Amino acid sequence: MTEEFDAIVIGTGQAGPALAVRLAGAGCETAIIERKRFGGTCVNVGCIPTKTLVASARAAWVARNAAAYGVAMDGAVRVDMPRVKARKDEIVAQSTNGVESWLRGTPNVTVIEGHARFESSRVVRVDGRQLTAPRIFINTGGRPTVPPIGGLADVDYLTSTSMMDVDFLPEHLIVVGGSYIGLEFAQMYRRFGSRVTIVEMTPRLISHEDEEVSQAVREILEAEGIGVRLNARCLAVERHANGIAVRVSCEEEPRTIVGSHLLLAVGRVPNTDDLGLDRAGIATDARGFIVVDDELATSVPGVWALGDVNGRGTFTHTSFNDYEIVAANLLDNEARRVSDRFPVYALFTDPPLARAGMTEREARASSRLVLVGRRAMARVGRARERGETKGFMQVLVDGETRKILGAAFLGIEADEAIHCIIDVMNAGAPYTAIRRAVHIHPTVSELIPTLLGELSPLQ
Numbered sequence: 259m260t261e262e263f264d265a266i267v268i269g270t271g272q273a274g275p276a277l278a279v280r281l282a283g284a285g286c287e288t289a290i291i292e293r294k295r296f297g298g299t300c301v302n303v304g305c306i307p308t309k310t311l312v313a314s315a316r317a318a319w320v321a322r323n324a325a326a327y328g329v330a331m332d333g334a335v336r337v338d339m340p341r342v343k344a345r346k347d348e349i350v351a352q353s354t355n356g357v358e359s360w361l362r363g364t365p366n367v368t369v370i371e372g373h374a375r376f377e378s379s380r381v382v383r384v385d386g387r388q389l390t391a392p393r394i395f396i397n398t399g400g401r402p403t404v405p406p407i408g409g410l411a412d413v414d415y416l417t418s419t420s421m422m423d424v425d426f427l428p429e430h431l432i433v434v435g436g437s438y439i440g441l442e443f444a445q446m447y448r449r450f451g452s453r454v455t456i457v458e459m460t461p462r463l464i465s466h467e468d469e470e471v472s473q474a475v476r477e478i479l480e481a482e483g484i485g486v487r488l489n490a491r492c493l494a495v496e497r498h499a500n501g502i503a504v505r506v507s508c509e510e511e512p513r514t515i516v517g518s519h520l521l522l523a524v525g526r527v528p529n530t531d532d533l534g535l536d537r538a539g540i541a542t543d544a545r546g547f548i549v550v551d552d553e554l555a556t557s558v559p560g561v562w563a564l565g566d567v568n569g570r571g572t573f574t575h576t577s578f579n580d581y582e583i584v585a586a587n588l589l590d591n592e593a594r595r596v597s598d599r600f601p602v603y604a605l606f607t608d609p610p611l612a613r614a615g616m617t618e619r620e621a622r623a624s625s626r627l628v629l630v631g632r633r634a635m636a637r638v639g640r641a642r643e644r645g646e647t648k649g650f651m652q653v654l655v656d657g658e659t660r661k662i663l664g665a666a667f668l669g670i671e672a673d674e675a676i677h678c679i680i681d682v683m684n685a686g687a688p689y690t691a692i693r694r695a696v697h698i699h700p701t702v703s704e705l706i707p708t709l710l711g712e713l714s715p716l717q
């Protein structure tokens with residue numbers, strides 16, 4: 259027997275639950291299907307656990323550096339890894355349970371646990387059950403990529419997901435991948451007390467950032483004793499008496515780095531290969547992402563794809579925004595499009611890097627007249643008071659429209675301060691909208707109007 263619903267949502271990531279509850283509130287009988295843990299990546303193995311671990315790592319860093327603030331600590335600082343993990347698990351459980359009880363407690367929502375697979379464009383199978391609905395929403399997210407590195411089948415390795423089960427201190431963690439996820443783990447484990455080496459295949463860390471940003475982040479990490487090996491080639495791994503040997507070059511010495519543990523952090527793939535998309539006729543691109551239009555509709559009418567699975571964003575906030583776009587178009591008769599949003603994100607190292615809009619490289623390539631404002635964190639009162647003066651703030655402005663094109667803030671409180679810029683950009687206002695604003699002293703944000711008062715042409 260086929261169970262009939264008004265809507266089916268596959269996956270409880272950052273878009274699915276909110277959408278299911280919204281649809282149910284609009285009177286639609288909605289089924290939502292989850293095969294693992296409620297809340298998906300961000301809640302269970304992504305943002306929430308990593309930022310909880312980053313907080314423990316920062317506590318260790320503050321304790322070790324307490325003397326610089328005139329605080330005496332007797333004895334060595336020791337990190338209790340089982341307790342660090344238990345704290346992370348407690349915080350994750352609150353969120354996971356919150357999502358599950360929210361869904362189960364919402365009238366018109368039917369929660370189904372199991373792996374969903376399309377039988378046709380209107381029918382989804384979950385184990386022995388067959389469901390149908392005129393509207394189906396895919397929010398199945400992604401998982402870590404396991405790259406084809408020689409020898410990988412013969413060694414134990416970790417991914418960002420299995421790192422969540424680690425409750426011990428690796429003696430020497432080798433992190434393959436010098437982008438967001440890899441750098442956050444690298445710094446946190448260094449602060450917990452591990453030796454850490456980052457192995458990156460390209461010539462610099464976070465290689466799609468501007469060179470200046472990559473270099474500054476590298477210096478921050480190296481200053482904490484993290485090893486960085488760039489331009490790694492001929493990658494291969496093998497067992498070693500002391501753990502795992504990672505070949506990083508065929509020519510340059512040292513050709514091999516030996517560590518106790520290996521973390522692969524080289525990107526993510528969408529969860530689309532086991533969804534039966536071919537049976538439904540839903541198109542994917544060469545990398546497996548579901549092809550969607552500007553309103554997130556797939557190639558099959560009546561089926562939408564939201565979140566990481568559509569390749570239009572890789573963040574919690576982009577997935578949630580996908581929900582808002584779909585809900586606005588379907589339920590509020592309000593036209594909203596993906597192309598209306600501009601990129602915003604942060605790298606949660608300490609200090610964090612926050613970015614909005616264009617990089618300097620993109621602004622140059624746009625052949626506009628570009629103005630730039632810049633301020634070193636060493637010239638920000640809040641940063642000096644806190645003794646954390648690394649980094650800088652940079653804002654790029656269109657010299658003709660006076661609108662902000664982009665910003666990169668690297669430094670203490672950067673992830674919060676950037677929202678001054680994000681809000682002005684979203685308002686479609688010129689930078690002068692905050693040029694005369696009175697900001698609170700002493701904060702990082704207080705220097706943003708000052709910085710905008712010191713714009714000069716980008717050389």
Ligand SMILES: Cc1cc2nc3c(=O)[nH]c(=O)nc-3n(C[C@H](O)[C@H](O)[C@H](O)COP(=O)(O)OP(=O)(O)OC[C@H]3O[C@@H](n4cnc5c(N)ncnc54)[C@H](O)[C@@H]3O)c2cc1C
Pocket residue numbers: 268269270271272273274291292293294295296297298299300301303304305306308372373374375397398399400418439529532533564565566567571572573574575576577606
């Ligand atoms: C280590 C790490 C750190 C991160 N940190 C940040 C951060 O700080 N900020 C940020 O914005 N983003 C961060 N992200 C990214 C963020 O987690 C994702 O972008 C976000 O979770 C959006 O995912 P989603 O909504 O697409 O789906 P997901 O959260 O991936 O959820 C998809 C759900 O669908 C389920 N599912 C999959 N296939 C099926 C199926 N066939 N049947 C039933 N259920 C299925 C899965 O079990 C999962 O629960 C991080 C990611 C990682 C890995």
